[in-house]
Amino acid sequence: MKELYGPQLARLLHTAGEHSFRTLPFNSYAWDAEKAQYMYLFDYPPNTSDRQPKSLNDFILSSKLEPKYKLELKQRFFVAQTIARAIGAFHSDGWLHKSIRAHAVKFFFLPDGKTCDFGNPYLTDFEFSRPLAGVTRLIAQAVDLDHEVYRHPDRHGLPDTSFSRMHDIYSLGVVLLEIGLWQTARQVHDDVVKYELDGDAKALQPQQIKQAFLQDAKERLAHRMGTAYQEAAIACLDGDWDEFVGSRDFAQEFYKRVVLKVDIKAFIS
Template structure:
């Protein structure tokens, strides 16, 4: 094995190797089965249309299998030992194997995240120029009472986030490209400008949050059941992508998931959800800066450990819990705040809300969207995943999230 190959494979642990081998064996078995069928005596009795359908189905399954192999390789290699080391990352980026697997962008993102913040290129981004017809603005406010000693660190984190959102990445990350950022210290906020994808650009560009669509969309303009299943799957896969490169979102809720409308069409494009509103998102192992605001609108999506005076630092499992609340909304087609008894909205404790959501996911959700989906949501809300001890990179949690959430969501998606 070449030295460069050792860099990306030598850090794999036994469970990673077993998982990679398992998905590869599935592809091999599929090919072998197709070959047996091709040479079977019954094949000559099939008409041309049936042969074409069988070949088409084989190619579809082969494509899915290849994607699964690549996704498994990517997830395990990015979580392998040594993938936070700058020398190893630089070597991997220029490795032919990494290029062939289409993983260079992911390694570059991890390299950006692993680089000391003062060395990142966020200062090189242009500052915000408001009013562009092909851009949307997002504002990140912070408390005027923030500890002044924390402000430089917060600004560095904003620069890093802008740098990440500017960098080239696959559509699977479901994020908009950042064009610029600015800091308005007198207004206690940061401004980001994001590019509207070209297919949605128009003088009257329209976009709307998932929360708003659930609340207000008429029946004819709502997403179908198949579209809702796919939205949840794409969001879960995007979160896995961000976690695999070592980045936490910290602001997952249905207000921060947006859809654009193609010019001239009545419905929004539900094939393309975008994960927006990275709430002072940060590298996984960095400490949280400041405290999230006590806002009932967003607290309802936060893990109980992230609420109240003794709230804990944000971790991957907290992003996953927030995703579970959003998927519950998608499944029941009801916003989380409307699931509570109106009389208890101001008095509900975080654990009471969690119990309410878990009960809804186990009792109501299977009837609306199926058991596999309900199981995935319930697992996110419980936040256990059967992982009692994990490594520093969270590779055990990543593996459990793949099998207990993403794979279950995938079960309900209809083939294209």
């Protein structure tokens, strides 16, 4: 069954220009026997330089040293809403992303090789994507904090629940928090370890990570991004989506709770 997902996803990504997935121009795909997963090859967007793209995570980390890479407020809202729309569209088409994080949001440079095109964020890292009705292998994940901080608490270690839209939405909430605070999830995690736990632990437990994110969303987001954006992030991190998961109303509810609220119009209204 797993082997069928690759060709299915390839066909979807090939026609992604007809959707709102914010994917790069699809080129081809291949099976990586060593990693036991499919690899997907994409082309650079048209009218961009061949310079290596940068991720959202890269820009957050480097903006103190290079202020030109610190996105303006309207740009942050645009990126947040664009990624939220992309995830909503992907889910509506019956797929789970499974690797949503700031590292998977890529920006390319204009032909001059110096100016970054912040108006066109792209969603990448589809290696583990699968259909909503597909089967998730419940295997232990390698411990990597840069990935762990984006995972729903139910998905740490050896998961006992199959991956669902709720888990993608949680990861999106972490990215919304990062955009709003302009701080990486790993930095938020490490600050809690350093200042609240006095460095007594190397890493937080899964529920502690979630609570740290929720606390920052409740205490720090509103005065930076407004209450609507704050509500969207909290809805992703801790929202009650159970009654909508298998419902036709899910897409509409996600649009209302998240996509509309990360629009800059909600901030200035």
